[in-house]
Amino acid sequence: MINQLSWKVGGQQGEGIESTGEIFAIALNRQGFYLYGYRHFSSRIKGGHTNNKIRVSTKALNSISDDLDILVAFDQETIDVNVHELNNGGVVIADSKFDPKVPENSNATLYAVPFTEIANELGTSLMKNMVAVGASSAILGLSHEVYREVVEEIFSRKGSSVVEKNMEAIKRGAEFLQEAAGDQAKSFELEKADGKKRMFMIGNHAVALGALAGGARFMPAYPITPASEIMEYLTKKLPEFGGAVIQTEDEISACTMAIGGNYAGVRTLTASSGPGLSLMMEAIGLAGITEIPLVIVNTQRGGPSTGLPTKQEQSDLMSMIYGTHGEIPKVVIAPSTVEESFYDTAEAFNIAEEYQCPVIVLTDLALALGKQTVEPLDHSRVEIRRGKFDFNAELPEIDDYFKRYELTEDGVSTRVVPGMKNGIHHVTGVEHNEQGKPSEDPTNRINQMNKRLTKLNRLHENFSNPIFTNAPHEESDLLIIGFNSTRGTIEEVLPRFEEDGLKVNHAQIRLVHPFPTDELQPLIDRAKKVVVVENNATGQLANIIKMNVNCKLENVLKYDGNPFLPSEIYTQCKELL
């Protein structure tokens, strides 16, 4: 019996690879296993190799694995491209239809299962995915019945005979493999999971759910990979809460419409990826100078330009912090897990309203699309705090415009919105006085600039865990620093260093701007060597750290479009020691 393994299914895009992985994973998740799935896909609808790698464990998971135990192949290319990942004793389960071959230099065991043939016998070749799923369950020592609930959910509206045919396909796949493998199948038999119900979700859905729980009721957005799931989920859900998603003509419209929604008092977000964020930059500056709350999600992908649109990268950090002309207050939060994607997005709306400025929730493709088991999210942890804004406030009668930009001790002024009596004021992207009226007076300019640029000084008192730290060692041989999705992978390699007798601390930066200097400095001071791990070519996080913390850093960089494997971080850190 084993307590974890890695399974991968591959074939041509558009062949149902995604749904094969989905059904396999949901069924296992419901058995109480922890899963982590990562899809390899291209920017096209049909054709091209695609695969879905799913790691299964009886313990919590936050990362893909280095290796692979079981490869399910719908074509020879899948075997050729992925067979090198297989462990010693690994297994290939392939459709007998294409006469699969395992390369001579591989010692993988091949089971040619008639996926297509069985499916055709049952009525349609579409069910070949179910046969593959069945064969996979047999090798894990699971009954084919574990899939019944999922199959019923998907197919019950097509009638019970369709459900039974699909179950039959799964059963036949399982039976064929049991027969072919005999006792050998037992080598991948999984320990029993705890049977607890947990969520199985992608980071984008956690972000969308966080927005909903955080009170967002309007979302203008433009479709883009890998952010579209956020708008798609909210398009489905917001009508249940009186709100709406508008698919705009471009990201400039999305961002400015979101500014309009927030200006009028509704928590409004937009979400995009690098190219969209580039288009939004001027509008972000407008939100900064007009002190309008604004939440924007950026799910990073490979840049620049169209770059690697379906691949992992973390190269927007500098543009998120410094993008837009001029100088504005801005917050950039970088959640590092699916759970954090939820809580941080909900909290982003509080920060945006309390400090009246743009807040960017920065994620990356691996976090946005990586699908994993998540412990139930905690409703009591979600707060709604609206800062100096109350739509129902009764304002005293005044002769002149309301001082929307009144100079205050904390730099934040009372916010009023259209529809509020006695609150009329002007809003302009031109430098303005306390009433919002345009002003080029040098003293006023300095006062308003200082007001805006100092109001975030209090943020560190209120932002919980700006850095996720796992620092058990008072003095460390190595401190590894990362942001976003690298957290799970870094955590994965920590025990390997411990086995080598090395003392390693880990810090994952969650608040990248304004930078948590005071929290990071002591960790760096107590480390003999500091390595910053990031998915870009120029070491953007390392550069940000150097700007804020007195230190010497080493880079571990990866920018080939793929997330780090644990072994890559381990090996490259070791080389630097």
Place this chain on the structure above:
Amino acid sequence: MATFKDFRNNIKPNWCPGCGDFSVQAAIQRASANVGLEPENLAVVSGIGCSGRISGYINSYGFHSIHGRSLPIAQGVKMANRDLTVIASGGDGDGFAIGMAHTVHAIRRNIDVTYIVMDNHIYGLTKGQTSPRSAEGFKTKSTPTGSIESQISIMELAISSGAGFVAQSFSSDLKELTSIIEQGINHKGFSLINVFSPCVTFNKVNTYEWFKENITKLDAIEGYDPANRTQAVNTLMDHNGLVTGLIYQNKERPSYEQLVNGFSETGLVKQNISLEKDTFDGLLTEFM
């Protein structure tokens, strides 16, 4: 009830004496009072340019934004609070050059916003360059030998994009302009009002006199029916677009707010945004 004086503030516009935009300012103030608005329930969103300053010259909530983006901001305001009256405004460069995509899509989307364009056929604030509404051959600092690009027929383009309210007016005709803006505000859905608003400093061709000589009032055309789309387009083409009055109106087409699934009947801003625990738990179950 508010009068047009309640929509005045104490700010002196920085427009040149004689600028057509003064009339548009007055007409918005009068129309707002005539339709029974209170200043706090009006939001005027404007873009960048001389005319973009108009949101600062009306006593209402005003948002002077960025170049070309008054429409998406105005639509966002209306979605957040459908109980407000929302006016978007700007110049012909703002709406038909840098903001053209938003204009066409605002027309298609049909959110209840009244868009008033001050069309002077030139870029004024940047001191005299060509605009998409400049005629071919028009000489400016950026077209010293005359514009070689065609003039946008904005009214025809709006009608062909599905606009439900298309009208044109002229700064010299305050009565008609006020009436048109009132009708635009009362129209349920997006309304486009293009106003010939001469630039007295940089446009020496399309002057008050030039417009007076060339404009045909639709009221004067016998049998003109603003509900007739074909007649509207033909009339525009016959007069090279130089007509004023209500050109086309489709009273049947519902607004976006009326059509969008599940949308709040009153302003979203008035809603309680906390999620009950049961509702929240129900959302989580869908991922299990």
